[in-house]
Amino acid sequence: MIKTRFAPSPTGWLHIGGVRTALFSWLFAKSQSGEFYIRIDDTDTSRSTKEYCDSIISALNSLGLNSDMELIYQSNRFGLYIDKIEYLLNQDLAYYDKVEVNEKTKDTNLKVQYENRLNKPGHVIRFRNPRDKTVILKDLVHGEIRFDQKTFHDVVILRSNGIPTYNLTTVVDDSDLGITHIVRGDDHLSNTAIQINLFKAFNESVPIFAHLAMIHGVDGKRLSKRHGAVDINTFLKEGYLVEALINYLVKTGWSYGDQEFFSIDDLLKLFTIDKVTKSSAVFDYDKLNWLNQHYIKSKNISDVSEMILPYLTDLGIEVDDRKYLENILSLGIERDFNLKNIALGLTYYFEDNLNYKSDDLAKLDPIKSKVIIENVIKKISNIQFEDKENISNCIKSVCSDMTLKFKDVGPVVRFSLTARLKAPSIDELCHTLGKEKSLKRLNDFYTFLSSDQ
Secondary structure, three states: OOEEEEOOOOOOOOEHHHHHHHHHHHHHHHOOOOEEEEEEOOOOOOOOOHHHHHHHHHHHHHOOOOOOOOOEEHHHOHHHHHHHHHHHHHOOOEEEEEOOOOHHHHOOOOOOOOOOOOOOOOEEEEEOOOOOOOEEEEEOOOEEEEEOHHHOOOOEEEOOOOOEOHHHHHHHHHHHHOOOEEEEEHHHHHHHHHHHHHHHHOOOOOOEEEEEOOEEOOOOOEOOHHHOOOEHHHHHHOOOOHHHHHHHHHHOOEOOOOOOOOOHHHHHHHOOHHHEOOOOEEOOHHHHHHHHHHHHHOOOHHHHHHHHHHHHHHOOOOOOOHHHHHHHHHHHOOOOOOHHHHHHHOHHHOOOOOOOOOHHHHHOOHHHHHHHHHHHHHHHOOOOOOOHHHHHHHHHHHHHHOOOOHHHHHHHHHHHHHOOOOOOOHHHHHHHHOHHHHHHHHHHHHHHHHOOO
């Protein structure tokens, strides 16, 4: 049975690149009826925090990337690592090396207790890396890679502060869990030869590796905060849908013909590691936004209204009439790319008093606008709002009476109703707001124009 794992370090938030690695590892296993494990690599006890750990687990659960066994924490396994290092010492495959102790190495800040029989102050333990032959890696993504061991040094496997290092712990855990395939970023390629040698030193089967190319920013450099990259939970909180995020991340390193949209079921049927690209991907916000908008538009209005409610609540808006919200969403759901922005764009529907002092106001002629609004109020007061055509005809009548074009009248009326120039059509706005609220806003804007502003 295929067994894969994802092993995040809780020393920071889970970012886009890490999520894609977890997704590809999960897909590789699940598409072949295998198992996927999550291991928390928290041996860096001074930097690992519960907050980061909880955030990572929450994100993975939200995306449906759940572990097939209880979560494993390396901080609970120090005793096992010491046993394995002792084995290497006894086999003359590791040795003590004296090092200068500085303030960093002295401060252990250990959060776990274990019997460290091997710790010798002022010394590290190094793995005696063989240098007599070339390590050959047959990577599922990059193909055959050769490592000349003559250039390798003997890596530290136990620091002077008593903490085992990454190369040692990851090999021990992968062996112990029976991991058959390791899917990870190609920033780990430099560690792979050392780890292969450690697997062999323990007389363990060497897993098959698949190293994923990194995700870069538009400048070609590794994706980071300077490119606007944020942790995956922030994307979720801003209203990016799980299916959109998964669809986008898959497309950053894998393709299937010209197909753009993939459900989880599609991916489980179609995903194969041989279609993973060797080249780096560029994180494209426009593409992600386009995909997210597509998935939002594909949902029922009632479902979107349910999803949008928390965002409106965060804005201090309590929705008493769900039908009113659904009517609003039917007008504006195509106008933005995430739930948070959609909610922000709906606030004017719920406000009692609009703030007309905006940048858009400067684009209107106040004198001309006042006359237009005055005429609209006179006309619109005498019509029924149930039929949107009545509203449309009313605005046309104002244009005709004033010998103006719609482009002169429409923006003024739209601004009076929303305090912005970009908004749904006037007939849709008035029909949704209702006659009472529409007239109030028209009169409010007229009063505003009549004041000193």
